[in-house]
Amino acid sequence: MINITFPDGSVRTYEKGVTGYEIAKSISPRLAEEALAASVKFADDTTAGQGVTYDLDRPIDRDASIALLKWEDEEGKQVFWHSSSHLMAEALEDLYPGVKFGIGPAIENGFYYDVDFADHQVNDADLPKVEKRMLELAREKQTFTRVEVAKADALKHFEDKGDPYKCELISELADGTITYYRNGHFTDLCRGPHLHNTEVIKAVKLTAIAGAYWRGDEKRQQLTRIYGITFPKKSMLDEYLVMLEEAKKRDHRKLGKEMELFTFSSRVGQGLPLWLPRGAVMRLQLENFLRRKQTEHGYLPVVSPHIGSKDLYVTSGHYAKYGQDSFQPIHTPQEGEEYMLKPMNCPHHCEIYRSAPRSYRDLPLRLAEFGTVYRYEQSGELHGLTRVRSFTQDDAHMFVTPDQLKGEFVKVIDLILYVFRIFKFDKFTAQISLRDPLDRTKYIGSDENWEKAERAIIEAADEKGLPAVVEYGEAAFYGPKLDFMVRDAIGRKWQLGTIQVDYNLPDRFQLEYTDTDGSKKRPVMIHRAPFGSIERFTAVLLEHTAGHLPVWLSPDQVKVLPISEKYSDFAKKVCDLLNNSDIRASIDDRNETLGKRIREISLLRVPVIVIIGEKEVAEGTVSVRKEGADAGTMKIDDFPGWLRATIAEELS
Ligand SMILES: [Zn+2]
Numbered sequence: 203m204i205n206i207t208f209p210d211g212s213v214r215t216y217e218k219g220v221t222g223y224e225i226a227k228s229i230s231p232r233l234a235e236e237a238l239a240a241s242v243k244f245a246d247d248t249t250a251g252q253g254v255t256y257d258l259d260r261p262i263d264r265d266a267s268i269a270l271l272k273w274e275d276e277e278g279k280q281v282f283w284h285s286s287s288h289l290m291a292e293a294l295e296d297l298y299p300g301v302k303f304g305i306g307p308a309i310e311n312g313f314y315y316d317v318d319f320a321d322h323q324v325n326d327a328d329l330p331k332v333e334k335r336m337l338e339l340a341r342e343k344q345t346f347t348r349v350e351v352a353k354a355d356a357l358k359h360f361e362d363k364g365d366p367y368k369c370e371l372i373s374e375l376a377d378g379t380i381t382y383y384r385n386g387h388f389t390d391l392c393r394g395p396h397l398h399n400t401e402v403i404k405a406v407k408l409t410a411i412a413g414a415y416w417r418g419d420e421k422r423q424q425l426t427r428i429y430g431i432t433f434p435k436k437s438m439l440d441e442y443l444v445m446l447e448e449a450k451k452r453d454h455r456k457l458g459k460e461m462e463l464f465t466f467s468s469r470v471g472q473g474l475p476l477w478l479p480r481g482a483v484m485r486l487q488l489e490n491f492l493r494r495k496q497t498e499h500g501y502l503p504v505v506s507p508h509i510g511s512k513d514l515y516v517t518s519g520h521y522a523k524y525g526q527d528s529f530q531p532i533h534t535p536q537e538g539e540e541y542m543l544k545p546m547n548c549p550h551h552c553e554i555y556r557s558a559p560r561s562y563r564d565l566p567l568r569l570a571e572f573g574t575v576y577r578y579e580q581s582g583e584l585h586g587l588t589r590v591r592s593f594t595q596d597d598a599h600m601f602v603t604p605d606q607l608k609g610e611f612v613k614v615i616d617l618i619l620y621v622f623r624i625f626k627f628d629k630f631t632a633q634i635s636l637r638d639p640l641d642r643t644k645y646i647g648s649d650e651n652w653e654k655a656e657r658a659i660i661e662a663a664d665e666k667g668l669p670a671v672v673e674y675g676e677a678a679f680y681g682p683k684l685d686f687m688v689r690d691a692i693g694r695k696w697q698l699g700t701i702q703v704d705y706n707l708p709d710r711f712q713l714e715y716t717d718t719d720g721s722k723k724r725p726v727m728i729h730r731a732p733f734g735s736i737e738r739f740t741a742v743l744l745e746h747t748a749g750h751l752p753v754w755l756s757p758d759q760v761k762v763l764p765i766s767e768k769y770s771d772f773a774k775k776v777c778d779l780l781n782n783s784d785i786r787a788s789i790d791d792r793n794e795t796l797g798k799r800i801r802e803i804s805l806l807r808v809p810v811i812v813i814i815g816e817k818e819v820a821e822g823t824v825s826v827r828k829e830g831a832d833a834g835t836m837k838i839d840d841f842p843g844w845l846r847a848t849i850a851e852e853l854s
């Protein structure tokens with residue numbers, strides 16, 4: 203008999219070789235129905251990790267802690283979607299005999315499979331046929347069978363089948379046993395895990411078809427990538443499709459155009475955003491918002507140039523790590539003189555730290571800069587403002603003593619939570635990335651400092667009540683970090699806000715401070731960016747709000763619309779009054795119908811509109827509409843105060 207421990211701490215005994223499915227069934231038939239896989243951590247596994255994901259049918263042969271994974275669990279979804287990619291491959295093999303397969307992983311929302319269709323012509327119009335076949339196969343209740351084979355046998359199997367892609371993958375695997383998964387008549391080289399059977403897949407949508415090079419290498423075969431998503435309930439698919447429609451309406455590239463915020467020009471260059479006047483005003487508000495808060499938190503502003511000597515990045519290590527894949531050095535007429543476009547601000551800030559002798563009394567030293575950086579992204583990777591080649595980080599670096607780490611972390615978390623609150627990102631999670639406990643050799647910095655930093659992050663997150671998960675082995679080689687993930691208004695996840703501890707750069711730049719006892723010590727560095735970059739944050743914010751920015755952030759806060767030219771003077775008076783109170787207001791008295799003007803203004807998403815007619819002029823009032831709803835009539839002298847109160851409320 204073996205002992206199985208459950209997440210609530212309870213322990214039950216089972217026959218050796220019991221499966222996750224049997225365990226689920228022993229608890230309740232309903233759980234057996236809902237469980238998709240099991241997360242198993244064996245008692246003899248001494249690593250700090252979470253254990254492994256097991257098929258529900260895979261025997262468990264020794265004491266273990268297990269958690270049954272359901273659809274609601276991220277890993278559960280991954281198993282569901284990965285199994286769906288096998289199901290799709292099976293359907294494709296049925297419909298297009300002789301097709302060959304590359305790789306077919308689960309992704310954040312669904313799955314894909316890269317397919318070599320050989321002589322078959324397949325396009326969008328064929329996808330419904332594939333969906334239908336997938337559902338037919340799913341209803342056959344096919345089990346996913348795990349088969350262990352020797353490498354040589356696996357290779358022979360796929361050679362006989364004439365599948366060069368799988369053969370290539372197998373030949374790269376270490377010698378020994380390899381696993382297959384079989385469902386129906388489809389066999390795939392696969393590590394698993396997979397579903398108990400296909401019956402739980404109740405709804406299928408193949409979402410896109412695209413070209414993809416084998417192994418991402420443009421010199422190799424072009425395969426066809428089919429993306430899809432599946433659900434355990436039809437209603438979930440319906441909701442998902444509604445969300446996709448909504449996402450299309452909120453696409454920041456579309457909103458950016460309608461709201462006249464930014465543009466791109468092939469002549470300027472790919473991935474280099476041009477901020478239009480309205481966008482630049484918005485951007486400035488974002489910067490000022492953070493600048494104010496950072497000043498409260500004791501940050502000091504600095505400014506550094508857009509290029510730096512190549513030596514700077516050789517010193518920082520960025521050149522060795524990223525040099526090949528970034529913009530190449532800029533040469534000057536001076537022989538041997540080379541500059542790089544700035545890929546990060548940190549090395550510049552290290553030199554600012556070094557510009558004066560520092561003592562423990564100067565720490566923490568917090569240097570902040572809205573620093574524009576340049577990173578080469580392949581043109582296929584570029585996407586609106588989310589993937590660009592030039593962007594401005596809301597960057598800051600803190601130089602602290604090891605003992606100040608925790609306090610500083612708490613303050614940065616506070617700042618990030620403030621940002622989330624003001625922008626109404628109410629749903630978020632955090633991930634704490636720590637060292638791999640099994641291999642400490644790949645990290646730089648002393649054990650003692652790492653322990654201090656890891657403890658500082660965990661305690662700070664705890665103190666702030668963050669919903670955080672700890673991931674071992676996810677830390678960078680130079681330090682542990684804390685990342686935030688937010689969910690937007692339509693449920694999509696975005697990574698926003700990173701806090702990163704760094705022992706590497708202070709070492710490389712030989713940074714020092716004089717401690718209380720007069721000795722020289724190395725400070726620790728923290729990198730942090732609540733927005734990440736102004737560009738990416740703008741994209742996320744536009745999609746989160748569907749372009750309905752708060753009044754304080756809107757480029758045009760108020761539009762004043764006289765019904766006809768007769769009332770233009772009064773409209774101008776209202777406008778002046780607002781401008782004198784630092785409200786961004788302008789008149790639209792073009793010779794167009796009121797309806798047409800309102801339609802155009804609504805595309806710009808101006809939050810507050812006032813319409814001036816005879817009654818308003820006679821009574822000295824304004825009728826205010828906010829976000830399309832009636833906000834009442836008020837005396838014009840009361841209007842600036844009302845707007846200021848609205849803004850104060852938004853920022854509180
Ligand atoms: Zn697989």
Ligand SMILES: [Zn+2]
Pocket residue numbers: 546547548597599729730
């Ligand atoms: Zn940095």
